[in-house]
Amino acid sequence: MELILKTNNEQSLAKIVALAKKLHVIIEKKDTDTWGKVIGK
Secondary structure (H helix, E strand, O other): OOOOOOOOOHHHHHHHHHHHHHOOOOOOOOOHHHHHHHOOO
């Protein structure tokens, strides 16, 4: 399963990372500009 979250809010990112560590979830951070090019935006 893949979940894509987009945010520039550093506090939100910190909370997401902390939760992911508790749940043993892998996080992959991508540059939004690069991602936009990949999906054709």
